[in-house]
Amino acid sequence: MLAAYAASQSASDPLSGLVIGERPDPEPRPGWSVVTLKAAGLNHHDVWSLKGVGLPADRLPMVLGCDGAGLDEEGNEVIVHAVVASEGWHGDETLDPRRTLLSELHDGTLAEKVLVPTANLVPKPAGLDWHTAACLSTAWLTAYRMLFSSAGLTPGATVLVQGAGGGVATALIQLGAATGYRVWATSRDEAKRARALEIGADAVFEPGVRLPERVDAVMETVGAATWSHSVNSLRPGGTVVISGATSGDAPAKAELTKIYFKQLRVVGSTMGNRQELERLARLVDSRGISPAVDSEFALADARAGFEKMVAGDLFGKVVITT
Numbered sequence: 001m002l003a004a005y006a007a008s009q010s011a012s013d014p015l016s017g018l019v020i021g022e023r024p025d026p027e028p029r030p031g032w033s034v035v036t037l038k039a040a041g042l043n044h045h046d047v048w049s050l051k052g053v054g055l056p057a058d059r060l061p062m063v064l065g066c067d068g069a070g071l072d073e074e075g076n077e078v079i080v081h082a083v084v085a086s087e088g089w090h091g092d093e094t095l096d097p098r099r100t101l102l103s104e105l106h107d108g109t110l111a112e113k114v115l116v117p118t119a120n121l122v123p124k125p126a127g128l129d130w131h132t133a134a135c136l137s138t139a140w141l142t143a144y145r146m147l148f149s150s151a152g153l154t155p156g157a158t159v160l161v162q163g164a165g166g167g168v169a170t171a172l173i174q175l176g177a178a179t180g181y182r183v184w185a186t187s188r189d190e191a192k193r194a195r196a197l198e199i200g201a202d203a204v205f206e207p208g209v210r211l212p213e214r215v216d217a218v219m220e221t222v223g224a225a226t227w228s229h230s231v232n233s234l235r236p237g238g239t240v241v242i243s244g245a246t247s248g249d250a251p252a253k254a255e256l257t258k259i260y261f262k263q264l265r266v267v268g269s270t271m272g273n274r275q276e277l278e279r280l281a282r283l284v285d286s287r288g289i290s291p292a293v294d295s296e297f298a299l300a301d302a303r304a305g306f307e308k309m310v311a312g313d314l315f316g317k318v319v320i321t322t
């Protein structure tokens with residue numbers, strides 16, 4: 001089968017290890033299902049894997065990709081849940097210390113076929129098109145948990161989203177706008193700020209500027225570059241939810257004094273569980289939310305999508321069709 005896989009890793013030149021080429025079809029395995037993919041999505045996770053972060057070199061070659069949707073062996077339309085629990089684990093799979101994401105231990109979704117635990121298949125609501133379904137498993141699921149589980153907010157609250165153009169960030173803006181939050185967003189780029197308004201942000205700002213008022217929560221995926229601004233933008237008792245650190249995980253100032261003096265909560269958030277993915281799919285379907293898609297490429301041309309992601313030159317998801 002055709003697949004996009006990591007053949008080697010380089011922190012400085014991640015695309016040097018990316019190969020679009022033939023890999024063996026998945027072997028059937030009891031309790032697992034082969035999904036014939038219709039579409040998949042890129043995530044920054046795929047770039048981290050090519051850089052050697054989170055994917056040990058002894059597991060190469062590894063098919064990349066966490067997001068995907070397609071047909072199971074019975075022809076059912078399914079969304080693939082990317083969090084794979086270890087054998088015997090019970091409870092929230094994101095809390096399993098031995099859990100992996102697809103493409104970390106088991107081959108991922110940037111391929112014509114993927115083998116996943118049957119329990120990881122979520123029915124695709126009939127109203128969702130393949131592009132939408134293929135966007136949900138990672139960035140959108142992460143945004144769902146950040147906003148609705150980790151932040152402890154109720155509708156009407158003001159939420160600041162850092163780095164508006166990213167996959168998680170656009171999901172946060174669209175989900176927040178659809179469910180009654182006041183959503184503010186920052187972006188380095190004027191055109192992306194304008195797009196953020198189009199997809200539902202109530203106001204947009206350049207990174208680092210003083211906001212008209214302090215916010216109830218900040219959704220952080222940029223990391224070092226925006227950390228101080230996130231802490232400074234919160235009202236006393238506010239919450240910063242962090243699920244990523246694209247610009248680095250060691251900010252120049254940790255802002256510890258402001259965190260305790262303002263009694264802030266710092267909440268780490270990772271992915272979501274299968275039930276949250278099912279609810280997210282239903283929410284997106286019932287509210288008619290159409291995820292912001294930056295661009296679409298056939299699997300054979302997936303390298304172009306990776307190039308956009310490495311350059312940070314995108315607004316929303318990159319969809320790969322198979």
Ligand SMILES: NC(=O)c1ccc[n+]([C@@H]2O[C@H](COP(=O)([O-])OP(=O)(O)OC[C@H]3O[C@@H](n4cnc5c(N)ncnc54)[C@H](OP(=O)(O)O)[C@@H]3O)[C@@H](O)[C@H]2O)c1
Pocket residue numbers: 042043044045048138139142162163164165166167168169186187188189192207221222225226243244245246247269270271309312314
């Ligand atoms: N914990 C989890 O479960 C989980 C799940 C998904 C993603 N993540 C992490 O969350 C992060 C975002 O993921 P993604 O897939 O949404 O990535 P992405 O689409 O590549 O996000 C890139 C965005 O980050 C902002 N950005 C990048 N470098 C920046 C810098 N130096 N200064 C300011 N802003 C910068 C940019 O926003 P502007 O250009 O608009 O400023 C850019 O559009 C990644 O680090 C990823 O690993 C974690």
